[in-house]
Amino acid sequence: MAVYKRSYRAYQGSYTPEWSRFLIISRYASRAKLATWVFIVCLFPSLITALLIYLNHNVSLLSYLRTSRPPFEIGAQFFANFLRVQLGLAFVLTAFLGP
Numbered sequence: 434m435a436v437y438k439r440s441y442r443a444y445q446g447s448y449t450p451e452w453s454r455f456l457i458i459s460r461y462a463s464r465a466k467l468a469t470w471v472f473i474v475c476l477f478p479s480l481i482t483a484l485l486i487y488l489n490h491n492v493s494l495l496s497y498l499r500t501s502r503p504p505f506e507i508g509a510q511f512f513a514n515f516l517r518v519q520l521g522l523a524f525v526l527t528a529f530l531g532p
Contacts, residue, residue, distance in 0.1 A: 471529055475522045482515045 488494055489507050498504070505511075 468530055471526055475519075475526055478515065478518045478522065485511075 485505075486507060489505060
């Protein structure tokens with residue numbers, strides 16, 4: 434737009450509240466039912482990992498099983514596997530919702 438025309442006018446409509454502006458991505462993405470299912474599938478590995486970490490460090494569960502050693506090792510390999518799964522799902526989500 435050329436400056437000499439001086440035809441620019443400020444936006445006259447209503448503004449979206451600042452707290453809800455970041456929701457635009459989820460609002461447009463959630464219109465598709467398949468996108469909603471992909472979001473839900475991407476949530477499961479995080480929930481399962483959180484549950485496994487909780488169960489591995491739950492003292493009452495370990496005393497119920499009468500073992501002082503946790504049932505499985507939580508270390509670098511555990512988190513590497515978690516990240517591998519999450520990165521794969523993030524790639525699918527990006528490839529599906531990106532275009």
